[in-house]
Amino acid sequence: MNGSRAFLRNLNQERIVFIVAVLIFGAAVIGLPGFLTAANLISIVRSIAVLGILALGMSVVIIGRGIDLSMVAVMAMSVAWYLQLLGDGMPDHMALALVLGGVLVIGFINGFLVAYAEVPAIFVTLASGAFVFGYVRSQLIPSDAVAVPSGHWVELLGGVRYLGIPIEVFLFLALAGAMFVFLRFTKWGRYVYYAGDNPVAARNMGIPVRPMLVLRYVLAAVTAFLAGLLTAASLHSINTRVVNSTLLYDIVLVAVIGGIGLSGGKGGVRNVLVGAALIGIMLNAMTIIDISLLYQNLIKSTILLFAIIVDGLLNPRDEQTAQQGDI
Amino acid sequence: MTFRERLQAWRYNLIPDHMIGEILTKRWTDNAIPFLALVITVATFGSVIPGFFQLYSLQESTRQLGEFSLVVIGLTVVMLGGGIDLAVGSIFALSAFAAVSTFFIFDQPVWLAFAASMATGLAFGAVNGYLIGFLRLRAFITTLVTFIIGRALYDILVVAFGSKVQLSFAQSDTWDYIGDGTFLGISIPVWAAIVLALVTHVALTRSRPGWHVLAVGGSRRSAHNAGIQVRLTVFLTYVFSGVCSAGAGFLIATRLSGAGPGTGHGLEILALTAAVVGGNSLGGGRGSVVKGLMGAIIVLVMTNGLIRLGYGTGTNQMVLGILLAVAVTIDIRWLKNRHKVLNEVYVAPVYLRMGEAQSAVPGSGTPYELTNRLSEAEPIGLGELEGPEDVILDRDDNLYCGTRHGEIVRFFAPDYTRSEVFAHIGGFPLGLAFDRNGNLLSCVGAMGLYSISPDRVVTKLSAETHRSYTSIVDDARLRDPNDLDIAPDGKVYFTDSTKRYDAHDWALDSIENRATGRLLVYDPKDGSTRTLLDGYRYTNGVCMAHDNKSLFFSESWACRIHRYWLEGPKAGTAECVIRDMPGYTDNINRASDGTYWMAWLGMRTPSFDLSLRHPGMRKRMTRRLPQDEWLFPNINTGGVVKFNDDGEIVRTYGDLSGLAHPMVTSMREHKGYLYIGGILNNRVGRYRIDGADPTWTANDAYWGKRS
Structure with missing residues (x-):
């Protein structure tokens, strides 16, 4: 009796989601033939690897009370531009440096406008996402999809396996570990929480809130670039139409459903892992059941809506620290 | 005068220079930037695209x-109410589909198709409104998700x-007419937009629900405290937005007679950019329908223009992204810094060379x-009073004075130790005068000319005069009514010291030194x-001559x-006496021996006189230094001067100790x-004045002995 009460009291969103994920997993194992095979499990972890990496970048921003809607645009367009430069015959290191520079600049502009011009993050990144897509698509690349040049390291990366598991899964885990250490054990990681929980108080304490805001958006942009490289590695090309897809909302979904509150200051890497696991299992199950992509979108977005409602009820907006124009 | 001074x-x-500050205080300056952008956009694309202005093309x-x-x-x-609605694109598409399916698939009449559209928008808007208004979710992310759904x-x-x-x-003439026809040469969607814009504008600016929306957007908490149903108001804004989008969806359904996968695609970022580019503030409270319309024209002309000029995929998003980022940044920075800019540029000093004194x-x-006589004055109400600018005594010898708390305090004769609040007016009561019937008239700083009857009823006599033709800000309002006197015919002559500053900012006016003081008469x-005279450097005391x-x-x-x-021959003109x-110089009042008392609020200093000849220096001072380090006129030593009808100085009193009466703004002789x-x-x-008539009172001198 006592134990069950304690269990209920400790039932936070992360645990609920974890339980739901386990339940769905169990149901799928029983109900779906071919679900519990090594090949399918590998395809699940592979599908959530890229999503998880993007969600890691997004989480750092959200924990610091922000949001980055330009991530998918940065992910697709930076890699598309990189591959285009390679296709045009530019040396690899120069192309990489150029694109990485561009990614850093976008992250910096995002962060600068949010931190120093005090424009709401949601508008800044919406605008910068539209700009990045529009600029690269209209000025730098001639078509929607750009292929990886044959024999290039990006293509080879896609084929690397260890113990039969694709390399991006290990990369995702490594990144998650690094992020965990950063957020949990470094001074700067703790500052992210303080700034997200109450930016004014953090600033009064002497924490460099503004430079760290910029840093988070730069981190998110670099993560997006990395995720884009992995996508190109597994698909051997990058399709810029992904910008108009629902991938961006999947990222937010992973973060929010895992229990990272949109009002900032809450959550961590574990929440991302849990959220990514749930979404990965769900998507895989839906694909096996053969639900069409259109209905998948509807289901995902409805779940996201419920996640946001629950998030709104669990983490109500703090009127004391809410900023003007914080909508 | 040296060449440099000239x-x-x-x-x-x-x-x-002062016009810049005055223009910045105007609300319409918010519209200036979007309007300029509108003109530039239309002119640019109108000249680049052939046939842009032809009738058919415009239609x-x-x-x-x-x-x-x-x-x-x-x-x-929605934005005015402090929210945001990204779901407009989906509502638009869904209601277009509702109309199309009702009309084409179910073969129903046009009005039913319209009703289906509206119902779709209403329902969708209500869902958004419920989530954001009543569940208090974040508007942006919530409508983003309902948009995807x-x-x-x-x-x-x-x-x-x-x-x-x-x-x-299915076919219908009405359907085709709405989609393709024109009424008086203008297409139906434009009529719909005009009607809706007018209705919405009137509702926002002149109706209770509209004000509630603005109040909620301006400050949620204050609106709640004022008794406004904040959640319901927010809810209704989303319903309204849903219905508007549904109307647009119905119109496009009739125009295209179908609904394709591209319908309403990207509309949300387009509409958002339009609303923000027009100058509507994020976070609510500031904006208007006109701004939204200006933004709509800018964005649509620009995006359509780019397509017609043949720019490829992505250009529109690029331009929209830049437009949105720039507009939002300008909006945020402008809102944040407007009052700072205003503070910096508002003080616009002028040049004045004071004569040798x-x-x-x-x-x-x-x-x-100066003598040290005033230091001998015995104090009344010491420590109880704050800021008695003027003092006056009634026929029963009771003493009245204003305080900075907006009250008139009465001290009782004969010893003036007991006091009471005679009346509360508000503002800062300055000059005082009794009229024939014993009413106490007061010039109340920041409010106007007021009268207090013996039974303490406060009446406003005047708060405005005629507006001058060249003014930018409304100079009809009295900002700093300062002193008054009453003529035998009952007319009240009074001064309004400055048009540029409110009463409590009189010190800023001394730094600017612009001649905007007025002499007015109330009948x-x-x-x-009426305004009798205008263009004096801080008009202050007023006193009727003995004759x-x-x-x-x-x-x-x-x-x-x-x-x-x-x-007399010079009636209606003014001449300088001293x-x-x-x-x-400050208040002037009559003396018992046929001369006049006048107060000095402070003494001139060579340093401030010099600074008056260097307006550039004063301008830099007001911009770069905190206010407590500015050079102000000296008000640490004042005095009382007695002068006669010919403008000759009779005597001067002062308080050299600076302890009792450093700054003198008024004095009144009584018995x-x-x-x-x-x-x-x-x-x-x-x-106590040596040799003064111990029976003389101003009331008798003005209005005769008590009958």
């Missing part, structure tokens, strides 16, 4: 504009039923030579107020006293005593 005089006295392009404007108006209302729903519906629409033979130093032998017969044929008034920052003729006094007030003082002083 240049300075021309630069600062002829170029109207066709404005159809889309009409639909788009409907959406933007809805979004504007709506879009997913729409995609499913279009795939499932799109082909049936193609195969339908005779010395007031004790022992200098001039008529202005109790018809309640009218009532003229009045004296003082001009503080120029250290002058003028006489304004009420009758110029270049060594102190800043052989002089009662002294100071706007920054903590007491009223009572000083």
Whole structure:
């Protein structure tokens, strides 16, 4: 009796989601033939690897009370531009440096406008996402999809396996570990929480809130670039139409459903892992059941809506620290 | 005058710097930037695209504009209420589909198709409104998600039923007329947009629900405290936006007679950009329908123009992204810094070379030579009073004075130790005068001319005069009514010291030194107020001459006293009686021996006189230094001057100790005593005048003995 009460009291969103994920997993194992095979499990972890990496970048921003809607645009367009430069015959290191520079600049502009011009993050990144897509698509690349040049390291990366598991899964885990250490054990990681929980108080304490805001958006942009490289590695090309897809909302979904509150200051890497696991299992199950992509979108977005409602009820907006124009 | 000074005089006295600050105080400056952008956009694309301004071309392009404007108006209302609605694109598409399916698939009449559209928008808007208004979710992320849900729903519906629409033979003249026809040469969507814009504008600016929306957007908490149903108001804004988008969806359904996968695609970022580019503030409270419309035209002309000029995929997103980022940044920075900019540029000093003054130093032998007499004054209400600018006594010898708390305090004769609040007016009561019937009239700083009857009823007599033709800000309002006196016919002559600053900012006016003081007259017969004289440097005290044929008034920052003729050959004109006094002139009152008392609120200093000849230096000072480090006129030593009808100085009193009466703003003679007030003082002083008539009172002198 006592134990069950304690269990209920400790039932936070992360645990609920974890339980739901386990339940769905169990149901799928029983109900779906071919679900519990090594090949399918590998395809699940592979599908959530890229999503998880993007969600890691997004989480750092959200924990610091922000949001980055330009991530998918940065992910697709930076890699598309990189591959285009390679296709045009530019040396690899120069192309990489150029694109990485561009990614850093976008992250910096995002962060600068949010931190120093005090424009709401949601508008800044919406605008910068539209700009990045529009600029690269209209000025730098001639078509929607750009292929990886044959024999290039990006293509080879896609084929690397260890113990039969694709390399991006290990990369995702490594990144998650690094992020965990950063957020949990470094001074700067703790500052992210303080700034997200109450930016004014953090600033009064002497924490460099503004430079760290910029840093988070730069981190998110670099993560997006990395995720884009992995996508190109597994698909051997990058399709810029992904910008108009629902991938961006999947990222937010992973973060929010895992229990990272949109009002900032809450959550961590574990929440991302849990959220990514749930979404990965769900998507895989839906694909096996053969639900069409259109209905998948509807289901995902409805779940996201419920996640946001629950998030709104669990983490109500703090009127004391809410900023003007914080909508 | 040196050449440098002449240049300075021309630069600062002829170029109207103060207009910049006054223009910035206007709300319509918010519209100036979007309007300029509108003109530039239309002019650029109009000249680059051939046939842009032809009638047919305009009719066709404005159809889309009409639909788009409907959406933007809805979004504007949501933004004014402090929210945001990204679901407009989905509502638009779904309601278009509702109309199309009702009309083509179910073969129903047009009005039913319209009703289906509206119902769709209403329901969708209500969901958004419930989530954001009542559940208090974040507007942006919530409508983003409902937008995706709506879009997913729409995609499913279009795939499932799109082909049936193609195969339908339903037809209606009304449907075609709404889609293709024009009324008076203007297409139906434009009419719809015009009507909706007018209705919404009137509702926002002149109706209770509209004000509630603005109040909620301006400050949620205050609106709640004021008793406004915040959640319901927010809810209704989303419903309104849903209905607007549904209307637009219905119009596009009639125009295209179908619904494809591209319908409403990207509309949300387009509408958002339009609303923000037009100048509607994020976070609510500031904006208008007109701004939304301006933004709609800018964005649509620009995006359509780029397409017609043949720019490829992505260019539109690029331009929209830049436009949105720039507009939002400007909006945020402008809102944040507007008052800072205003503070910095508002003070616009002018050049003035003061004339040489005779010395007031004790022992200098001039008529202005200060004595230490006022330090002997016995205090009344010491420590109880704050800021008795003027003092006056009634026929029963009770003493009245204003305080900075907006009250008139009465001290009871004969010993003036007991006091009471005679009346509360508000503002800062300054000059006082009794009229024939014993009403106490007061010039109340920041409010106007007020009358208090003996039974304490406060009546406003005047708060405005006629507006001058060249003014930018409304100079009809009285900002700093300062002193008054009453003529035998009952007319009240009073001063309004400055048009540029409110009463409590009088010190800023001394730094600017611009001549905007006025002499006004209030006529109790018809309640009218007229401006008699304008363009003095801080008009202050007013006093009727003993023969009532003229009045004296003082001009503080120029250290002058003028006489304004009420009758005689010079009636209606003013002449300077005393110029270049060594102190800043304040209230003037009658003395028992046929002369006049006048207060000096402070003494001139060579340093401030010099700074008046360097307006550039004062301008830099106001911009770069904190206010407590500015050079102000000296108000640590004042005094009382007695002068006669010819403008000759009779005597001068001062308080050299600086303890009792450093700054003197008023004095009143009553039965052989002089009662002294100071706007920054903590007491009223009572000083026995040698050789004064111990029976003389101002009430008798003005209105005759008590009957």
